[in-house]
Amino acid sequence: VQRASSLAPADWRDFVRHEATNTAVRLRLGDRAAPADMVYIPAGSFEMGIDEGAAYNPSEAPLHWVYVSAFYMAQTEVTWAQWRAVYDWAVTNGYTFTNAGGGKAADHPAHTLNWFDAIKWCNARSEMEGLPVCYFTNVTQTLVYRSGQAVPSVAWRTGGYRLPTEAEWEKAARGGPAGLRFPHGDTITHADANFYSDAKYANYDFSDPRGYHPAYNDGVPPYTSPVGSFAPNGFGLYDMGGNILEWCWDWSGSYYPVSPYLDPRGPDTGSFRVLRGGSWLRDASCLRVVDRNNTANPTYNGGASNRHFGFRVVRSATEE
Numbered sequence: 001v002q003r004a005s006s007l008a009p010a011d012w013r014d015f016v017r018h019e020a021t022n023t024a025v026r027l028r029l030g031d032r033a034a035p036a037d038m039v040y041i042p043a044g045s046f047e048m049g050i051d052e053g054a055a056y057n058p059s060e061a062p063l064h065w066v067y068v069s070a071f072y073m074a075q076t077e078v079t080w081a082q083w084r085a086v087y088d089w090a091v092t093n094g095y096t097f098t099n100a101g102g103g104k105a106a107d108h109p110a111h112t113l114n115w116f117d118a119i120k121w122c123n124a125r126s127e128m129e130g131l132p133v134c135y136f137t138n139v140t141q142t143l144v145y146r147s148g149q150a151v152p153s154v155a156w157r158t159g160g161y162r163l164p165t166e167a168e169w170e171k172a173a174r175g176g177p178a179g180l181r182f183p184h185g186d187t188i189t190h191a192d193a194n195f196y197s198d199a200k201y202a203n204y205d206f207s208d209p210r211g212y213h214p215a216y217n218d219g220v221p222p223y224t225s226p227v228g229s230f231a232p233n234g235f236g237l238y239d240m241g242g243n244i245l246e247w248c249w250d251w252s253g254s255y256y257p258v259s260p261y262l263d264p265r266g267p268d269t270g271s272f273r274v275l276r277g278g279s280w281l282r283d284a285s286c287l288r289v290v291d292r293n294n295t296a297n298p299t300y301n302g303g304a305s306n307r308h309f310g311f312r313v314v315r316s317a318t319e320e
Contacts, residue, residue, distance in 0.1 A: 031070060031317045032159055038072040039236045040317065041172050048170055049256050050290045059254060059292045066167050067262050069157075070317035073164065073172045076227035076238050077246060077312045079103070083110035083121065090124035096147040097121075098301055107226040109244040109310040115273045115298030116149045118163060118247045118311045125313070126160035134162040149299050154249075156263075157316040164314045166250040166292075167264045169276045173241070173289045175234030181288050183233035183240040188284050190214065193242030194225040198283040205284035213280065222307040223280040241287035244310035245275040245294055252295040273298045279308035 034040055045067045052061040080103020087101065097120060102112040113121075123133045123145055135145040135152035145152040154162070164172070173183050181204060182188050189207045190197065194216055197207035216223045228238040250266025252274050266274070272295035278287035286293055300306060 032072075032315075035072055035315055037076075038074050038315065039172075041068075041071050041073055041168070041235060043068065043070040043318075045261075046171050046174065047178060048167060048259075048290075057291070057293055059252075059256070060290045062256055064256055064259060065261060066259065066264055068167050068171050069263055071164075071168055072315045072317055073168070073235075073237060074312045074314070075232070075236060077109040077244050077310050078121070079106065079227055080108055080110045081106035083113075086121055086125045086128060089128050090121065090146075093124070093127070094146045095120055095124050098149070098299070102307065104222060104224050105226070108224045109227055109239075111222060111224070111244055111307045111310045113309065113311075114300050115163075115247050115296070119152060120146060122161040122163065122313055131160045132158035134158050134160045156265075157319050159315055159319075161313040161315055163247055163249045163311060165263070165265050166248045166274055166276065168314060169246065169248050170289055172235055172237055173233065173277065175237070175240075177234060183237070183287075183289060184231065188241070188287065191230075193230055193239070193278075193287060194223070194280045195242040195278055195287055196281055196283050201284045207284075216280065224308075225280070240277055241289075242278050242282075243280060244277075245279045245282070245308050246277045247309065247311040248274045248276055250274045252292070272296055275309060281308045 045065050047063050048066045049063045050060045051063045083101050083103065097117045099113045099117050101110045103110050119135055123135050126133045133144050134155050137143040137145045137150060137152060139153050141153055141155055175183050180186055184192055187204045187206055190213050194213045196212055197205055197210045199210055212223050216225045225243055230239065232238050233240055251270025252272040253267040253270050255267050274292060275294040275296060285291065296309065
């Protein structure tokens with residue numbers, strides 16, 4: 001660690017406060033250049049989860065500190081147009097998918113795809129753009145993951161596209177400030193996000209009318225909205241609450257009590273993968289930044305009931 005004053009400002013990205021001395025220092029990170037349409041999320045610690053006394057779901061507790069390395073996150077969920085462009089390239093270059101996906105319009109989020117579809121799409125986009133991939137079929141990471149439904153081996157910091165961990169997702173969703181219920185604040189209405197308003201949560205959901213978002217309820221589900229239709233959070237990320245549920249890397253489980261401090265990546269095994277952020281079909285409680293109520297079998301084969309499963313991508317900003 002060098003004192004910030006001894007270096008040119010351009011050499012520094014992240015600020016870290018030393019807990020013992022409360023002295024602000026900067027660590028030099030070999031951060032990659034910012035990718036187009038992605039937002040830089042700085043490295044640092046944050047309190048993840050919720051206090052046990054206030055937990056809506058026991059899996060959201062306890063409140064605990066974690067440190068997340070710097071990364072880039074896509075400003076929006078993967079759109080139907082983006083999905084199709086990569087999918088069409090992928091199926092002619094050795095990739096196989098369980099679901100072809102769906103989308104209401106080109107600028108709406110892609111949906112009806114499983115966790116493995118999302119993983120393979122990330123690899124395909126990396127290859128299509130000439131980037132190193134993150135997912136491999138073998139532990140020595142010599143065989144690129146392009147087909148099947150075996151849990152891949154992950155090269156976390158190659159710089160290619162991948163799904164966020166839960167910790168990365170929650171840090172990004174919070175937008176910088178601590179303690180807010182939603183990505184934008186403590187209360188919510190349909191002016192803030194695309195979700196199903198239920199009077200059950202009237203203490204913080206002030207929408208009028210109740211029900212599906214009136215602007216997007218056209219009688220033909222899914223009632224998604226064009227990505228970026230609402231104001232971004234503090235990091236400049238759109239739809240971190242509502243519109244479409246977003247697949248994360250992590251297995252679902254009671255992981256928080258044993259979570260490591262540095263870059264937690266969830267349980268080693270499980271039956272269901274976590275989806276974050278709520279959707280057009282979910283109520284306001286599912287849009288809370290701590291919500292962990294949405295999980296799904298990573299191998300599901302689509303269907304009308306799952307037209308609210310999508311994802312957004314991240315890229316690591318630093319090398320191992």
